[in-house]
Amino acid sequence: MADEWQEAYEFAVEVARKAGMVKIDKEMKVLTKSSTVDLVTKTDERVEKIIIEQLPCTESTEKGCELTDAPTWIIDPVDGTTNFVHGFPFVAVSIAFAVKKELEFGVVYSCLEDKMYRARNGKGAFCNDEPISVSDVKDITKSIIISEHGTDRTPAKVEKIFSTMQKILCIPVHGLRGSGTAATNMCLVATGAVEAFFEIGIHCWDVAAGAVIVREAGGIVLDVSGGPFDLMSRRMLSANHEDIAKRIIKEIEVFEVPRDDGVKHLQQPSSF
Numbered sequence: 089m090a091d092e093w094q095e096a097y098e099f100a101v102e103v104a105r106k107a108g109m110v111k112i113d114k115e116m117k118v119l120t121k122s123s124t125v126d127l128v129t130k131t132d133e134r135v136e137k138i139i140i141e142q143l144p145c146t147e148s149t150e151k152g153c154e155l156t157d158a159p160t161w162i163i164d165p166v167d168g169t170t171n172f173v174h175g176f177p178f179v180a181v182s183i184a185f186a187v188k189k190e191l192e193f194g195v196v197y198s199c200l201e202d203k204m205y206r207a208r209n210g211k212g213a214f215c216n217d218e219p220i221s222v223s224d225v226k227d228i229t230k231s232i233i234i235s236e237h238g239t240d241r242t243p244a245k246v247e248k249i250f251s252t253m254q255k256i257l258c259i260p261v262h263g264l265r266g267s268g269t270a271a272t273n274m275c276l277v278a279t280g281a282v283e284a285f286f287e288i289g290i291h292c293w294d295v296a297a298g299a300v301i302v303r304e305a306g307g308i309v310l311d312v313s314g315g316p317f318d319l320m321s322r323r324m325l326s327a328n329h330e331d332i333a334k335r336i337i338k339e340i341e342v343f344e345v346p347r348d349d350g351v352k353h354l355q356q357p358s359s360f
């Protein structure tokens with residue numbers, strides 16, 4: 089049988105590159121989404137339109153996220169919008185494709201660095217056409233970990249986020265980092281620049297493409313409890329190795345966030 093999704097995969101790479109031709113514009117119109125620090129710009133809308141117009145068989149829905157068995161594009165036109173607004177140089181276009189609720193391929197174009205990350209199930213992960221793989225560090229004290237504080241500034245949640253970061257920093261690890269874009273953070277795990285990235289509060293479109301890239305680079309993608317990764321849960325831990333993941337999970341102070349699909353929170357059994 090012909091390779092059913094290869095053409096769509098290659099096409100997504102081209103669309104991501106075209107969509108990534110965005111310019112930092114000081115006059116850009118900045119709007120807000122869930123809070124005053126959750127930014128969106130007219131450029132996000134313009135880039136989304138470019139992508140949707142070019143991808144085959146797209147039907148855009150305003151109903152939020154619902155993953156069905158149908159072939160589905162999961163797109164973040166500008167991941168790292170706050171960076172984009174401020175001229176902080178990490179901004180990515182993220183395009184993933186799922187079939188029967190399983191992610192088939194992912195493309196992340198880190199546009200200001202001109203790095204095209206891509207991966208397809210069973211076919212490896214690449215950056216600018218060079219194969220990439222995760223770090224082989226298994227000792228957390230020799231690791232760099234990424235986490236982000238997100239856009240929910242409810243004091244109790246911020247306290248948990250910083251308490252988790254403090255505990256991880258004091259293990260100690262070599263460093264804590266954050267690029268401001270979940271898609272790029274996952275690619276940093278995939279290239280071995282860092283050992284892990286976790287965040288509670290991200291959305292499915294922030295991490296769908298990155299999940300395929302991390303897995304194909306030899307890493308793992310889990311729920312922050314250690315259970316299986318659930319794209320709609322808004323919780324994600326990606327790591328180079330299960331030893332690193334297990335050690336981080338011990339320190340994560342989990343808090344509730346509404347799921348992307350609106351389903352009531354599901355308990356994630358830990359696989360560790």
Ligand SMILES: O=P(O)(O)O[C@H]1[C@H](O)[C@@H](O)[C@H](O)[C@@H](O)[C@@H]1O
Pocket residue numbers: 126127164166167168169170236237238239268269270271287289290294
């Ligand atoms: O909103 P964008 O820039 O698409 O996505 C970002 C989230 O807003 C931010 O809360 C989160 O920390 C970051 O990882 C994500 O990419």
Ligand SMILES: [Mg+2]
Pocket residue numbers: 164166167168270293294
């Ligand atoms: Mg995003």
